[in-house]
Amino acid sequence: xxxxxxxxxxxxxxxxxxxxxxxxxxxxxxxxxxxxxxxxxxxxxxxxxxxxxxxxxxxxxxxxxxxxxxxxxxxxxxxxxxxxxxxxxxxxxxxxxxxxxxxxxxxxxxxxxxxxxxxxxxxxxxxxxxxxxxxxxxxxxxxxxxxxxxxxxxxxxxxxxxxxxxxxxxxxxxxxxxxxxxxxxxxxxxxxxxxxxxxxxxxxxxxxxxxxxxxxxxxxxxxxxxxxxxxxxxxxxxxxxxxx
Numbered sequence: 001x002x003x004x005x006x007x008x009x010x011x012x013x014x015x016x017x018x019x020x021x022x023x024x025x026x027x028x029x030x031x032x033x034x035x036x037x038x039x040x041x042x043x044x045x046x047x048x049x050x051x052x053x054x055x056x057x058x059x060x061x062x063x064x065x066x067x068x069x070x071x072x073x074x075x076x077x078x079x080x081x082x083x084x085x086x087x088x089x090x091x092x093x094x095x096x097x098x099x100x101x102x103x104x105x106x107x108x109x110x111x112x113x114x115x116x117x118x119x120x121x122x123x124x125x126x127x128x129x130x131x132x133x134x135x136x137x138x139x140x141x142x143x144x145x146x147x148x149x150x151x152x153x154x155x156x157x158x159x160x161x162x163x164x165x166x167x168x169x170x171x172x173x174x175x176x177x178x179x180x181x182x183x184x185x186x187x188x189x190x191x192x193x194x195x196x197x198x199x200x201x202x203x204x205x206x207x208x209x210x211x212x213x214x215x216x217x218x219x220x221x222x223x224x225x226x227x228x229x230x231x232x233x234x235x236x237x238x239x240x241x242x243x244x
Contacts, residue, residue: 009075035161116171
């Protein structure tokens with residue numbers, strides 16, 4: 001039985017996986033990060049460690065019922081996938097990351113630094129309308145219907161969750177145990193990137209793949225949402241990765 005989890009990133013919902021899921025032709029699970037499809041549970045502080053522990057609990061549950069998991073993450077979903085897989089490699093059959101990696105050199109993109117700044121981050125969130133988000137998604141390669149759906153999820157609770165998440169990671173500046181524990185990642189890994197990603201350069205992908213001796217797939221003429229822009233090709237790569 002397949003046991004595959006696809007985890008979205010920021011500022012998205014599980015809907016971002018739909019084009020890829022349609023091409024996979026295999027059953028998968030695409031959960032929603034707490035606070036992104038509705039209010040976060042009471043007491044959940046939306047920090048990077050809280051999300052990592054949430055994911056580990058999900059992996060434990062799936063492992064108990066169906067065995068080791070094939071874990072795929074995009075953007076923050078990729079960062080959390082790496083963290084969970086490095087802390088609990090026993091739960092993972094394979095892992096794949098798309099468009100983000102835990103890297104000690106990378107210092108965050110411009111928007112991440114804005115969100116990380118108290119006061120300024122709140123101001124940026126306040127003036128970021130759903131219309132502006134829809135335009136941004138469409139510029140990023142999302143088709144019109146998916147861009148509208150993702151923009152419609154740009155709620156006050158998602159914005160609060162994003163601010164808490166980025167500030168817990170100092171605007172994507174990772175260090176300490178989040179870096180050190182990567183030595184425990186399972187061997188069966190894959191890195192997928194868009195050659196024209198405006199947020200995280202291909203150099204990050206190449207550095208990570210070399211450091212952790214994993215496969216690297218660069219999608220030419222694709223950006224940050226390569227999982228949408230190149231869904232047919234990436235579906236083929238993932239299925240081959242899972243079956244290898």
